[in-house]
Amino acid sequence: MLGWYILRPWSHYKGYNWLIADNSAKIDSLKFLAPWGGGLLIHRIACVFFCIFLCTVFALSAPGQSLAASKKPLIFTTFPSAGYSEIFERILREAYGRLGYDIIVQNMPAERALVTSDSGIVDGEAGRLSAIEKNNLNLIRVPTPIYETRVVVWSLDKDLDVSEGWKSVARYKLGTLLGFKYAEAETYKMNRVLVPTNEKLFEMLQHKRIDIVVLSLFEGLTILKGMGLDGVYTLDPPLGVLPMYHYLHEKNAKLVPKIDKVFREMEEEGRLVEIAKELETELRSQ
Numbered sequence: 001m002l003g004w005y006i007l008r009p010w011s012h013y014k015g016y017n018w019l020i021a022d023n024s025a026k027i028d029s030l031k032f033l034a035p036w037g038g039g040l041l042i043h044r045i046a047c048v049f050f051c052i053f054l055c056t057v058f059a060l061s062a063p064g065q066s067l068a069a070s071k072k073p074l075i076f077t078t079f080p081s082a083g084y085s086e087i088f089e090r091i092l093r094e095a096y097g098r099l100g101y102d103i104i105v106q107n108m109p110a111e112r113a114l115v116t117s118d119s120g121i122v123d124g125e126a127g128r129l130s131a132i133e134k135n136n137l138n139l140i141r142v143p144t145p146i147y148e149t150r151v152v153v154w155s156l157d158k159d160l161d162v163s164e165g166w167k168s169v170a171r172y173k174l175g176t177l178l179g180f181k182y183a184e185a186e187t188y189k190m191n192r193v194l195v196p197t198n199e200k201l202f203e204m205l206q207h208k209r210i211d212i213v214v215l216s217l218f219e220g221l222t223i224l225k226g227m228g229l230d231g232v233y234t235l236d237p238p239l240g241v242l243p244m245y246h247y248l249h250e251k252n253a254k255l256v257p258k259i260d261k262v263f264r265e266m267e268e269e270g271r272l273v274e275i276a277k278e279l280e281t282e283l284r285s286q
Helices: 002-006 016-028 040-061 085-099 110-118 132-133 179-185 198-206 219-226 250-269 271-284
Strands: 074-078 103-105 125-127 140-143 146-153 173-179 191-195 212-216 231-251
Touching: 016 250, 074 085, 074 110, 074 212, 085 103, 085 125, 085 146, 085 250, 085 271, 103 110, 110 125, 110 231, 125 132, 132 140, 132 179, 146 198, 146 219, 173 179, 173 198, 179 231, 191 212, 198 212, 198 219, 212 219, 219 231, 231 250, 250 271
Parallel strands: 074 103, 074 125, 173 191, 173 212
Antiparallel strands: 125 231, 140 231, 146 212, 146 231
């Protein structure tokens, strides 16, 4: 409607004078463009450009709109575990994709990853046990767990008795991953060694510098296969079956209910379990 109105002839548009007052000489010089008479064509050309100008101004000033309105990728840290970072990345990529976001997962030593995510340098933590919450107050847990992990004992002696759980473990010199908060908390007063990588843990076990390793079943199987080690056994029962959660830094608090809704949908669809099983099968068959 606006475009029709301002494209009317001069005689119907009383506000024309203010638009061309300072440019009458220039417009007169362009009269050759309208040989069939008058300035109607010049008027319409000028008004078309004026419309374009107004539309551009309105578009750029509209609330919530900008040239940079596209969503930036969300960046999450995670610990450099065999397989877990890949599981988290696959789950998060699909989940956030449903909300229109791309994601980047950065692997770091477990403790540094937490410092980085809790400080807000990145957008959150890909996946962790709830034990991290005590000392990382800026991270908000997304309520729906994205994965469950079994924490087990690894030993060179397949007959080692761990039937009493953590009480059994206390009798041995053990090693676990630095930054693995659940194991750190459970073994706090035990004879333990905290090691920065899973590979180092099993090297120490192989050389009998420790008696047992406390680690998740999935991580241990993948590391042993990658290192080509034989004669290392998992002992039953597991020390714990633990849910793992996605965490967002508090600056992204508005995203928590949105991504939790997606996780619930994926859980109902069986998609969370399916993604984990797909990857586990791939890693075990390599």
